[in-house]
Amino acid sequence: MSSATLDRPQPQAAPDAAPPMVELRGVSRRFEKKLDFAGKLARRLGAPVREEVVHAVDGVDLAIRRGEVVGLVGESGCGKSTLGRMVAGILPPTAGTILRDGRDVATLPPAEAREIKLRTQMIFQDPYASLNPRMRVADIVGEAPLVHGIVARSEFDAYVDEQLRRAGLDPAFKRRYPHQFSGGQRQRIGIARALAVKPDFLVCDEAVAALDVSIQAQILNLFMALRRELDLTYLFISHDLGVVEHLSDRVVIMYLGRVLEEAPAEEVFRRPNHPYTQSLLASVPRIEARKRAFSVVQGEIPSPLNPPSGCHFHPRCPHAMERCKAERPRLREIAPGHRSACHLNDAAAGTA
Amino acid sequence: MSDLALDRAAAVPSVAQERVETPFRRFVAEFAESKLALLGLGVFVVIALTAIFAPWLAPQNPYDLGQLDIMDGRMEPGTVGGAGFTFWLGTDDQGRDMLSGIMYGLRISLSVGAGSALIACFIGASLGLLAAYAGGRTDSLIMRLVDLQLSFPAILAALMILAFLGKGILNVVIALVLVEWAYYARTVRGTALVERRREYIEAAHCLALPTRRILFRHLLPNCMPPLIVVATMQVARAIALEATLSFLGLGVPITEPSLGLLIANGYEYMLSGKYWISFYPGIALLITIVSINLVGDQLRDVLNPRLRK
Ligand SMILES: Nc1ncnc2c1ncn2[C@@H]1O[C@H](COP(=O)(O)OP(=O)(O)OP(=O)(O)O)[C@@H](O)[C@H]1O
Ligand code: SF4
Ligand SMILES: [Mg+2]
Numbered sequence: 001m002s003s004a005t006l007d008r009p010q011p012q013a014a015p016d017a018a019p020p021m022v023e024l025r026g027v028s029r030r031f032e033k034k035l036d037f038a039g040k041l042a043r044r045l046g047a048p049v050r051e052e053v054v055h056a057v058d059g060v061d062l063a064i065r066r067g068e069v070v071g072l073v074g075e076s077g078c079g080k081s082t083l084g085r086m087v088a089g090i091l092p093p094t095a096g097t098i099l100r101d102g103r104d105v106a107t108l109p110p111a112e113a114r115e116i117k118l119r120t121q122m123i124f125q126d127p128y129a130s131l132n133p134r135m136r137v138a139d140i141v142g143e144a145p146l147v148h149g150i151v152a153r154s155e156f157d158a159y160v161d162e163q164l165r166r167a168g169l170d171p172a173f174k175r176r177y178p179h180q181f182s183g184g185q186r187q188r189i190g191i192a193r194a195l196a197v198k199p200d201f202l203v204c205d206e207a208v209a210a211l212d213v214s215i216q217a218q219i220l221n222l223f224m225a226l227r228r229e230l231d232l233t234y235l236f237i238s239h240d241l242g243v244v245e246h247l248s249d250r251v252v253i254m255y256l257g258r259v260l261e262e263a264p265a266e267e268v269f270r271r272p273n274h275p276y277t278q279s280l281l282a283s284v285p286r287i288e289a290r291k292r293a294f295s296v297v298q299g300e301i302p303s304p305l306n307p308p309s310g311c312h313f314h315p316r317c318p319h320a321m322e323r324c325k326a327e328r329p330r331l332r333e334i335a336p337g338h339r340s341a342c343h344l345n346d347a348a349a350g351t352a
Numbered sequence: 353m354s355d356l357a358l359d360r361a362a363a364v365p366s367v368a369q370e371r372v373e374t375p376f377r378r379f380v381a382e383f384a385e386s387k388l389a390l391l392g393l394g395v396f397v398v399i400a401l402t403a404i405f406a407p408w409l410a411p412q413n414p415y416d417l418g419q420l421d422i423m424d425g426r427m428e429p430g431t432v433g434g435a436g437f438t439f440w441l442g443t444d445d446q447g448r449d450m451l452s453g454i455m456y457g458l459r460i461s462l463s464v465g466a467g468s469a470l471i472a473c474f475i476g477a478s479l480g481l482l483a484a485y486a487g488g489r490t491d492s493l494i495m496r497l498v499d500l501q502l503s504f505p506a507i508l509a510a511l512m513i514l515a516f517l518g519k520g521i522l523n524v525v526i527a528l529v530l531v532e533w534a535y536y537a538r539t540v541r542g543t544a545l546v547e548r549r550r551e552y553i554e555a556a557h558c559l560a561l562p563t564r565r566i567l568f569r570h571l572l573p574n575c576m577p578p579l580i581v582v583a584t585m586q587v588a589r590a591i592a593l594e595a596t597l598s599f600l601g602l603g604v605p606i607t608e609p610s611l612g613l614l615i616a617n618g619y620e621y622m623l624s625g626k627y628w629i630s631f632y633p634g635i636a637l638l639i640t641i642v643s644i645n646l647v648g649d650q651l652r653d654v655l656n657p658r659l660r661k
Contacts, residue, residue, distance in 0.1 A: 090557040117560045130551035134375065134573040143569075144559035177375060190555070197559060 019102030020063035021201060021233050022087060022120075027096035028257075029057040029082050054304050056082040058257035059096070061331065064201075069227070069234040071248030071265065073241055073280070075301055079257040080237045081125075081205050087235055088122040088203045118148065121194035125206035127186035131178040131193075137164070138174040141192045150197060159196070166229075167192035168222055184215035191222065201233045208243065220247065241280060245269055250337075253277050256304055256312040259331060263338035273340040276313045311343065319344055382654045392646025399640055403458040410452035411437045415608055421447045426621070429628050442628040444617055450628060453614055454636045460610035461637070464521060465591035468528035472590075473583050475529065476536025481567055481575070483537065484544035494537065501534035506589075507596060514602045524603050528590050539582045543575040577655035584648035588641045595637055611637045 033052040043049050056079040064070050074080050085091035086098065089105060098105050100116050108116060124130035131140055142160040145151040151159040161171035167188040178186055187207065194202060204223065208216040220243065226232055238244050244251055244265075251268040253261040253276065261274040272278045302308050308315050314324040323343050331341040384390060402409060412419055412435070424433040424447030432438050433447070441450035483494040501509070513527040547553065548571055556566045595612030597603035599619075604610045609617065611633045618629025 085554070088558055090554055114560045117558070120558075122555065122558045124551040124555065126551055130555055132552040132556075132570055132574070135570075144561060147561060147565065179375075193555065193559070 018066070019099065021066045021068075021101060022062075022064045022235075023099040023102075024060050024062040024083075024087070025097045025099070027057060027060045027062075027083075027086060027093045027098060028055065029079070029086060029091065030055055030094045052305055055257050055307065056304065057086065057093070058307075060254075060257075060259050062252060062259065062262070064233060064235060066200075066233055067231065068250060069236055069248050071244030071251045072235060072237045072254060073239065073244050073251060074254035076239060077301065077304060078254045079304075080239075080254055083254070084122065084203045084205045084235060084237050088120050089117045090122070114148075118144075118197045119199050120201045120203065121197065121199040123187070123190055123194055123202060123204040123207040125209055127183045127190060127210060128178075130190050131186055133178055136175055136177060137169075137181075137189055140178070140189060141174075141196050144193070145196045148197065163192040163196045164189075166195065166226070168218075182215075183211050184219060187211065187215075187219055188222070191219075191226075195226070195230070200231065201235070203235045203237070205237045206239070207236075209238065209240065216243070223247070253280070256302065256307050258312060259341070260313065261338075261340045262331070263335075263340075267335070267338050271335075271338075273334055273338065273345070274313075274342050275317045275319050275344070277340075279316075279318075311341075379654060383650055386650045386653075389646050389650030392643040392650075395639060395643040396647060399458060399636075399643065400462060402455055403462045406452075406455040406459050410449075410455045412449045412452040414448045414453040414456050423447065426626050426629070441632045442626075444614075444629045445621070450614075450632050453609065454611070454633055457609055457611040457614050457633060458636060458640070460521070460604055460608060461591050461594060461612070461640070464524055464528070464594045464604070464610065465587050468525045468532065468590050468594075469583055469587040471525070472529045472532040472586070473536050473579070476533035477540045477572070477575075477579060479533070480537035480540030480542075481544055481572060484541045484548060485563075485567060485571065491541075495541070498534040498537050501531070502538070504531075506531040506593060510593060510597060511600070511602060514597060519602060519605055521604050521608070524594055524597060527597070528593060531593070532586055532590060535582055535586060536579065539578050540572075540575050543578050544571055547571055547574045581648060581652045581655055584644060584651055588644040588648065591637070591644075592641055611640075 031054040033054075039049050058079075060083060062070075072080050072083065082091065086093050089098075092106070100120070103116075105113065105116055135143075138157075138160045141163050142151070142156055145159060146153065146156060160174060164171045164174060169185060169188050169192065173181075178189065181189065202223075207223075208219050211219060223234065223236075224247065227234065234247075236244060236247055248265045251263060251265050252259055253268070253274065255276055261268065261272070261277045263273075268277065269281065272281050302312070302315060308325075310326050311317070311320075311324040311329050314320040317324065321343065327343070329341040329343045329345075331339050332345060333339050334345050407413070414420075419435075421434050424435075424439070424443050425445050427433065427439050427443045427447075429440060429442040429450075430438060431442070433443070433449070437449075439449050439451070441454065443449055444453065479494050483491040509531045510527045513530055514523060517523040517526065553566065553570060556570050561570075591611075594603055594610060595615070598610050598612030599616045601616065604613055606613065614633035615630045615637070618626070618631075618633070621627075621629050
């Protein structure tokens with residue numbers, strides 16, 4: 001099937017002067033579970049309880065250029081959704097800055113902040129939970145454009161019809177409620193809702209993970225068609241490397257809140273550098289991979305409450321050295337556009 | 353390119369002209385599954401209509417002292433009085449037709465009960481929603497108030513408030529609102545805490561909708577089922593509470609007796625065989641409360657997804 005490559009136009013080479021569409025600088029997000037009264041009392045009495053802190057996202061640097069499709073991959077609980085929410089502006093980071101077109105979104109005046117927020121929209125994983133069950137499809141899709149004055153009340157119907165049609169739905173069904181649709185159709189309603197406020201950037205958080213495989217392909221094709229039609233940029237979050245491989249221009253690998261490797265899609269799949277990426281790829285059941293030994297990443301995912309010291313991956317890494325336990329490896333460029341965070345690269349550079 | 357157009361079309365379902373199944377229609381069908389609840393609802397509707405149209409239905413205006421004849425006092429049920437009509441449920445010591453008294457009493461009882469429940473619902477639901485949505489200190493403050501309120505027996509709290517405010521219909525309503533809002537606040541907060549984590553609320557944030565809109569258009573409608581159940585039960589509770597207060601002489605004024613006051617008025621004659629003065633208002637109160645509770649029970653079963661088969 002050649003459509004996989006056909007569906008992936010190369011991103012327009014942006015002039016280097018233009019700032020990236022979205023840029024994260026040292027972005028972190030911690031979740032603290034405060035002790036309740038009983039917990040505080042227990043601690044007073046000497047019990048070994050403490051306030052739990054999860055570093056869901058830990059110092060992530062990332063730049064997304066206009067027109068790109070960036071795939072974000074990682075195991076469950078590694079902080080992909082948290083990162084996606086911060087990028088979409090619905091969860092503030094606890095540290096670091098997020099820049100949109102070169103401007104810090106945290107310091108924008110309210111009116112501009114709202115406009116910027118609308119330009120990034122999110123497609124959610126659960127097509128059941130992501131639509132308000134008490135609203136009709138027309139209101140789900142048309143509410144925000146109406147509230148923000150994107151469409152006048154007199155043009156409301158025509159506007160909603162257009163959004164639905166673009167997402168592949170028959171406008172005749174717009175008076176229905178979400179529970180009357182299938183999963184794939186609901187996801188299309190979610191897409192229509194997002195596109196109705198005219199975004200230029202979509203964060204898709206596991207947007208097809210809950211759907212049947214046959215429906216997945218339809219929705220993915222819709223994403224790519226919309227990309228051409230509307231010049232969209234995507235952050236495509238998934239735990240499925242296969243999906244990401246077909247869509248992305250660039251792939252970012254996350255592990256326990258940190259970015260471990262980042263490279264153009266072909267690079268990642270042809271020359272994975274980081275030991276974690278290598279073992280991830282080995283566990284992807286691909287046609288070529290079937291010939292290779294099927295080695296799932298060994299060991300348990302460590303708890304994000306108690307991440308390992310140094311390189312987070314060291315307890316599971318076949319190449320772990322003493323240094324890995326003590327020192328956090330930096331994300332360094334190892335080839336043009338290819339960055340990886342592993343001490344092995346220092347050793348290789350040193351001996352070369 | 354052309355296969356994309358096909359892909360889009362593939363999602364369009366084929367049947368266009370079917371009856372739209374709204375959540376409301378499904379709800380009605382499930383409610384009607386219990387005959388007992390339907391009976392309760394029917395009885396309650398009759399009672400409510402009687403109360404509303406009492407001035408046109410009642411043989412006598414029991415509040416108009418000019419229509420009362422002391423000579424008709426304490427007549428047995430079924431006696432024909434001086435004005436020429438039958439006292440089907442007897443009369444009280446002032447010659448007031450008990451049937452008319454009950455019809456008018458229902459008016460007072462129902463409007464005080466429903467009115468206070470409605471106001472308490474509005475206040476409680478707003479505070480509960482705010483607590484769940486704002487979290488932190490706002491949440492703690494509101495919920496401590498709720499705990500305080502709920503840790504106090506309602507009747508005691510109401511008595512204290514009325515002792516402070518004095519008698520009167522408005523004061524009874526105020527007292528009932530003050531002892532009841534906490535139930536609504538707790539119910540709504542519990543549901544809202546769950547609902548607000550759902551993705552459609554995140555989507556609303558992402559669409560930069562104003563907070564007020566998210567609260568009242570998105571969050572509140574999804575907290576309605578348990579709220580409706582609590583509200584129904586609380587109407588019954590408010591009516592019972594008002595009757596108790598009036599029975600104890602702290603509720604509505606003697607010139608406009610509610611059911612509770614009618615019961616109190618006849619109480620002293622119970623032992624002398626003039627049972628009807630207390631008995632029939634008591635029956636009316638009982639039927640009202642039971643019918644509301646029957647409706648409330650079925651609402652709880654239908655609206656609580658966890659009990660769904
Ligand atoms: N609101 C929250 N409060 C507390 N902890 C949270 C919250 N949201 C996420 N976390 C924690 O942060 C970590 C990262 O969660 P996140 O949902 O971002 O992971 P994920 O990569 O999207 O996982 P999945 O693939 O399962 O969706 C998890 O350990 C999770 O428990
Ligand atoms: S830094 Fe060390 S532990 Fe981490 S991936 Fe590289 S070799 Fe393995
Ligand atoms: Mg997730």
